[in-house]
Amino acid sequence: MPIQSPFQTQFEIGPYDLDATLSSGQVFRWAPHPSGIKQHWHGPIGDYWIEAYSDGDSLFLGCQVSPVDWDWARQFFQIGVDIESMKSTFPKDDIMTRAVKFCPDLFILKQDPWECLASFILSSNKQITQIKQMVSNLCETYGKPLYGHNFKRRFPSSNCISQLSEKQLRDLKLGYRAPMLLESSKMVENGIIDLKNIESMDDPEARAELMKLKGVGPKIADCVLLFGFNRLAAFPIDTWIQKVLIRLYFQDKVRPRAELERFCGSYFGQFGGYAQQFLFHWIRTGNPELSKLARKAPIKVANL
DNA sequence: ATCCAGGACAAGT
DNA sequence: ACTTGTCATGGA
Numbered sequence: 001m002p003i004q005s006p007f008q009t010q011f012e013i014g015p016y017d018l019d020a021t022l023s024s025g026q027v028f029r030w031a032p033h034p035s036g037i038k039q040h041w042h043g044p045i046g047d048y049w050i051e052a053y054s055d056g057d058s059l060f061l062g063c064q065v066s067p068v069d070w071d072w073a074r075q076f077f078q079i080g081v082d083i084e085s086m087k088s089t090f091p092k093d094d095i096m097t098r099a100v101k102f103c104p105d106l107f108i109l110k111q112d113p114w115e116c117l118a119s120f121i122l123s124s125n126k127q128i129t130q131i132k133q134m135v136s137n138l139c140e141t142y143g144k145p146l147y148g149h150n151f152k153r154r155f156p157s158s159n160c161i162s163q164l165s166e167k168q169l170r171d172l173k174l175g176y177r178a179p180m181l182l183e184s185s186k187m188v189e190n191g192i193i194d195l196k197n198i199e200s201m202d203d204p205e206a207r208a209e210l211m212k213l214k215g216v217g218p219k220i221a222d223c224v225l226l227f228g229f230n231r232l233a234a235f236p237i238d239t240w241i242q243k244v245l246i247r248l249y250f251q252d253k254v255r256p257r258a259e260l261e262r263f264c265g266s267y268f269g270q271f272g273g274y275a276q277q278f279l280f281h282w283i284r285t286g287n288p289e290l291s292k293l294a295r296k297a298p299i300k301v302a303n304l
Numbered sequence: 305a306t307c308c309a310g311g312a313c314a315a316g317t
Numbered sequence: 318a319c320t321t322g323t324c325a326t327g328g329a
Contacts, residue, residue: 025310124311127328131310134326175325180312217312238310256319280310 002037005051005062005148009070011079016054017105024281025128026109026227028119028135029155045076046112049149052077064148075110083107086232086271095248096268096275099282108277109227113195114188115155116228121181121215122174123223137172161185180215187213203231218261226273235264235272244279 018039022030030043039054050073051062061073074080087104090096122134135155142160143153161169162185169178187193193213198206203225210221218237225234237245237260245260246252255263268275 120310121312123309125309125324126311126326127309129309130327170325173326176312176323177325215312219311223310236310239308240310258318284310 001053001055001060002033002035002040003051003053003060003062005064007064007066008060008062009073010061011059011074011077012057013059013077013079015056015105016059016077016107017103018052018054018059020103020105020281021107021109022052024106024277025284026277027111028128028132029139044146044152044154046072047147047154049146049152067147078107078110081107083274086274089269089271090275090278091267091269095244096279099275099278099286102282102286103278106278106281108230108232108274110230111228112155113198113224113228114158117188117195117210117213117216117224118155118158118161118181118185120220120223120227121184121213122177124177124215124220134172134174134177138169138174141172158185158188162189177215183214184216198229203233206231207234218257222273226276232271232273233265233269235261235268235276237261237264238280240280240283241276244283 018041019032022041022043027043030041033040033042033051033053037053039056040052042049042051044050048063048065048067053060053062059077059079061070083105087100090100118138119131119135122138123131126134138161139153139155140151142156142164144156146152146154161181164182166178166182169182172178174181184193188195193209198209201209206229207218207221207225210216210224211218216224220236222234222236225231226236235241237257242260245263246254249263264272264276
C-alpha cells in the first residue's frame with residue numbers, strides 16, 4: 001500500500017478508477033503521485049493536500065496533518081454512490097456500451113462550486129494541460145496555504161479574485177479569459193449571482209442563472225452543474241462530444257447545436273452527465289484512430 | 305508552420 | 318434561429 005502519509009483513512013467502495021477519474025478533465029489540480037504507482041495520486045480537497053490510492057477494492061486517503069474528519073473527502077470522491085445502477089439507465093446502443101466497457105469504474109466528482117466555476121471559465125478554447133497551467137498559476141500566486149503541503153495553495157476565493165486587476169490576471173497567462181473571470185468573481189461577490197441559492201433551483205433555472213455570468217455559455221454552465229453541483233443529468237457538449245454525436249450518432253451529418261442539446265437531453269436520460277463522461281473519456285483516450293477524427297472516411301460503429 | 309484546444313460573444317445573414 | 322470572426326496562448 002503506497003500511502004505513506006501519517007494520517008490515513010480507508011473507504012471500501014469497490015473498483016474506483018482514480019487514473020481515469022482524476023485525469024478526465026473534471027479537476028485540474030490533481031496529479032499522479034511521484035511514486036509512479038498506478039492509481040496513486042495527490043491533490044487538494046478543501047484546505048488539505050491529500051494523497052489517494054485505489055487498489056480496486058478500497059480507496060485509501062492520506063494527509064500529512066491531522067484533519068478533523070474525512071467527510072469532505074467522502075463527498076468529493078462520492079463514496080457510497082452506486083454507479084452501476086446509473087449505468088443501467090444508459091441507452092443500450094453500441095457506442096454507449098463500448099464507452100462504458102472501455103472504462104467501467106469512472107466516477108464524477110463533487111467539487112467546490114466556485115472553484116469549478118472559475119476553472120471552467122478558464123477552460124474555453126484551451127487544452128486540458130493548459131487549463132491546469134492557468135489554474136496552477138492562479139492558485140500558487142494568490143491562494144492561501146493548504147494544510148499538508150509546503151508550497152501548494154488553495155484555489156483563490158471569489159473575494160480574492162474580485163480584488164485583483166485585469167493585468168494581474170493576464171500576467172497569469174489567462175488571455176482574454178482574464179476579464180471574464182474578473183467580472184464573474186465580482187458578480188458572485190456582489191451577490192448578483194448567489195451560488196448558494198443555485199442549489200435550490202431546478203436544472204433549467206440553475207443553468208440560466210449560471211449563464212448570466214461572464215464567460216459562461218451553455219457548455220461551461222453544464223460542466224459547473226455536473227461537476228460543481230452534482231446535477232447528474234447535465235450533459236456538457238464540447239468539441240469532443242460533438243464529434244461523438246455528429247460522427248457516431250448522426251452519421252457525419254452536421255446538426256445545429258440546439259438539436260444536439262435536445263437529443264442529448266432526452267436520449268441519455270436522468271444520468272446523462274455520467275453517460276457524457278464515459279463518452280468523453282473514451283473518445284479522448286480509448287481509440288487512437290477515432291480520437292484523430294481526421295474527417296476522412298466515415299467510421300462504422302460496428303468496426304470500432 | 306499550421307491547426308486546434310472540455311467556448312463565449314458580438315455581429316452579420 | 319443559424320453561421321462567422323475574434324479573442325490569448327501554447328501543445329501537438
